[in-house]
Amino acid sequence: MENGEDIKVLGTWPSPFVIRVKIALNMKGIVYESLEEVEGLPYKSELLLKSNPIYKKVPVLIHGGKPLCESLIILQYIDEAFTIDGASSLLPSCPYDSALARFWAFYLDDKWFPSLIGILKAKTKEAKEESKKQVEQGLELLEEAFKKISKGKRWFNGDKIGYLDLAFGSHLGWLKAIEKSENLNLFDEKKTPNLIEWAQCFLSDDNVKKVMHEIDKFVEYGHKLKIKWGVAN
Amino acid sequence: MAAGKGVKLYGMWASPAVRRVEWALKKKGIKYEYIEEDLSNKSFELLQYNPITKQVPVLVHDGKPVMESLVILEYIDEVWKGNPILPKDAYERAKAQFWASFSEDKCRDAVRKVYFAEEEDTKMKAMEHLMEIIRVIDQELKGKKFFGGESIGYLDLVFGWMAFWLGIAEEVASFKVVDSKKFPNFTSWINNFINDPLIRGNLPPRDKTLEFFRNFRKLHLASCK
Numbered sequence: 001m002e003n004g005e006d007i008k009v010l011g012t013w014p015s016p017f018v019i020r021v022k023i024a025l026n027m028k029g030i031v032y033e034s035l036e037e038v039e040g041l042p043y044k045s046e047l048l049l050k051s052n053p054i055y056k057k058v059p060v061l062i063h064g065g066k067p068l069c070e071s072l073i074i075l076q077y078i079d080e081a082f083t084i085d086g087a088s089s090l091l092p093s094c095p096y097d098s099a100l101a102r103f104w105a106f107y108l109d110d111k112w113f114p115s116l117i118g119i120l121k122a123k124t125k126e127a128k129e130e131s132k133k134q135v136e137q138g139l140e141l142l143e144e145a146f147k148k149i150s151k152g153k154r155w156f157n158g159d160k161i162g163y164l165d166l167a168f169g170s171h172l173g174w175l176k177a178i179e180k181s182e183n184l185n186l187f188d189e190k191k192t193p194n195l196i197e198w199a200q201c202f203l204s205d206d207n208v209k210k211v212m213h214e215i216d217k218f219v220e221y222g223h224k225l226k227i228k229w230g231v232a233n
Numbered sequence: 234m235a236a237g238k239g240v241k242l243y244g245m246w247a248s249p250a251v252r253r254v255e256w257a258l259k260k261k262g263i264k265y266e267y268i269e270e271d272l273s274n275k276s277f278e279l280l281q282y283n284p285i286t287k288q289v290p291v292l293v294h295d296g297k298p299v300m301e302s303l304v305i306l307e308y309i310d311e312v313w314k315g316n317p318i319l320p321k322d323a324y325e326r327a328k329a330q331f332w333a334s335f336s337e338d339k340c341r342d343a344v345r346k347v348y349f350a351e352e353e354d355t356k357m358k359a360m361e362h363l364m365e366i367i368r369v370i371d372q373e374l375k376g377k378k379f380f381g382g383e384s385i386g387y388l389d390l391v392f393g394w395m396a397f398w399l400g401i402a403e404e405v406a407s408f409k410v411v412d413s414k415k416f417p418n419f420t421s422w423i424n425n426f427i428n429d430p431l432i433r434g435n436l437p438p439r440d441k442t443l444e445f446f447r448n449f450r451k452l453h454l455a456s457c458k
Contacts, residue, residue: 054335054369059367066324073330080323095311101303107285141285 003026007032010048010060014221016113017071018059019211024075024090026207028082041233072105075163084190090163097149101156104145105167112138113171119178120222121229142168144165144191150194154201161205169202176203177218240265241293243279245272245447247435249394251290255435256390257306261313292350301335306390319386332380333375333391340366340392344399348406349453356408363410367419370395374418378425385431389422396426397436405446 009025009032011018025032037045037058044056051060054061061068068074069090079090091098115138118131149156149164156164179186187196202208226232242250242258242265243269258265270289282298283291292299292308297306310318320326343363350356370392374380380388400423403409413420426432 054339063324068324068327068331069333070331073327073334076330077323077327080326081448095308096299097293098311099299099308100305102307106301106304111286 002090005064006062007064008035008062009033010035010037010045010051010062011058012037013213014218015058016169016170016174017109020166021061021071021074021078023161023207023210024078024166024172025088026086026210028083030078039138058060061186072102072109072167075166079163085226088160090157090166092162095197100145100149101164101167104142104149104156104164106142107138108167112142113170113174113224116174116178119182119184120226123231136188136191138226139186139188139192139195143195146194146198150198155198161202161207165198167200169199169208171200172199172203173215173218174222175199176215177222180215181219181222186213208216238295240270242266243268243270243282243291243293244277244289245270247442248289249398252435252437253302253390253393254290254292254305256385256393256431257309257318259435260318260385260390260431261309261316263309264312268320301328303337303391306387311372318390319355320387329387334403335369336391336395340370340395344402347408347458348402348433348450349412351454360408360410364415367410367416368381371416373420377418377422379422385426385429389426393426393432396423398442401439401442401446404443405450 006109006145007025008032009018009021011022011034013019013036022032022034035045035047037048048058048060049056051062052058054084055069057069059069059071059074061074061077063077068077083089091101113133115131115134119135122128122131146156150158153159155161156168161169175186178184187199189196203212223232240258240263242251244255244267246269255267268278268346272289275287279289279291280287280395282293283300286300288300290300290302290305292305294308294312299305306318343359343366346359347356347363350359361417379385380392399411403411403437411423413419427436
């Protein structure tokens with residue numbers, strides 16, 4: 001697959017699912033057109049509804065006119081369609097390590113991230129505390145996972161950012177924003193020291209900086225969401 | 234088998250996610266040891282292999298655990314190359330994975346909403362939504378014996394729960410959505426699937442499953458009150 005083929009990404013800037021796709025494309029040196037679904041509009045664009053009629057959600061990657069949905073699926077596709085040599089692949093070549101990465105990405109999106117957003121959505125102090133506890137427990141599990149999977153290297157994927165780094169790292173915008181707006185420390189210097197370092201490295205990466213907005217923008221957006229959910233102070 | 238070597242599958246007899254893995258192992262001709270779990274009293278080994286979600290299925294290959302049935306299916310396909318399950322082409326594969334996520338998210342959610350609905354109008358609305366979902370599947374199956382064409386493929390293994398457990402849900406929660414007139418392709422597919430030699434000997438006993446899910450539904454509804 002060549003760069004010459006038309007590549008578009010339909011997305012919204014605060015979505016971790018969109019963020020991870022864009023970082024991956026940047027890493028692969030793929031030029032793409034970024035189409036922003038405008039926030040605040042009550043309707044979705046015609047292109048989005050046509051490309052993803054089932055979920056009507058972002059991100060959608062449109063490659064040579066063919067749409068692909070679901071960010072983790074898109075990451076795997078990008079890896080298979082745009083890998084020039086084995087060294088730059090997002091997923092490990094070993095099937096077991098690959099399965100482990102996919103399991104943790106599933107856990108992050110299906111269980112951990114909803115708890116994180118749960119902190120913002122919480123209507124009571126108890127509910128907020130419960131969500132916070134789940135997030136922290138999840139981070140401790142991820143710290144252990146990082147120690148095993150990274151095998152002493154900088155990233156989950158070893159020497160380079162990979163699938164699991166993207167799956168987790170794309171949530172850091174919201175994690176940092178929620179820490180700021182709710183006055184919390186979700187990472188813990190004693191319990192999750194490796195993740196703290198990993199997160200700093202991730203957010204400093206050039207390909208990430210091109211895509212991830214400033215944390216204050218996430219904080220501002222989070223406040224708008226709280227108003228929408230009827231939980232703003 | 235040497236100690237720690239080989240394939241083990243931790244499962245529960247009534248679980249569709251576990252059966253899905255068994256069908257895949259059978260399709261590939263992989264020998265495995267099956268360990269039945271009592272989910273109300275999980276074994277030390279299960280909790281050791283999967284301390285994160287503590288759920289079945291867990292596939293343990295040469296001592297290393299793999300969790301989540303869709304992840305397990307891809308793992309099996311990558312390690313044992315014969316009788317491929319997923320498409321080779323990157324785009325076709327991505328499309329197949331998307332349909333798999335449709336099964337796990339939209340379809341299961343739609344069935345759950347009908348299954349646990351207690352009030353009549355909630356149930357009616359949920360049934361309409363479920364039928365919309367089945368209509369999508371019915372369209373996808375037009376002109377095909379299986380999702381995989383002439384023989385069972387990845388999406389048949391993924392959607393297989395609908396061929397048996399949807400019928401169970403219908404009987405337990407007293408509703409009917411599988412209609413051969415409205416959804417002829419889907420209904421044919423159900424028959425083709427459950428009668429296929431790969432699947433036929435590998436479904437849980439119907440009466441026992443009905444009883445299990447009747448209890449399960451009763452407990453769930455009671456716990457919500």
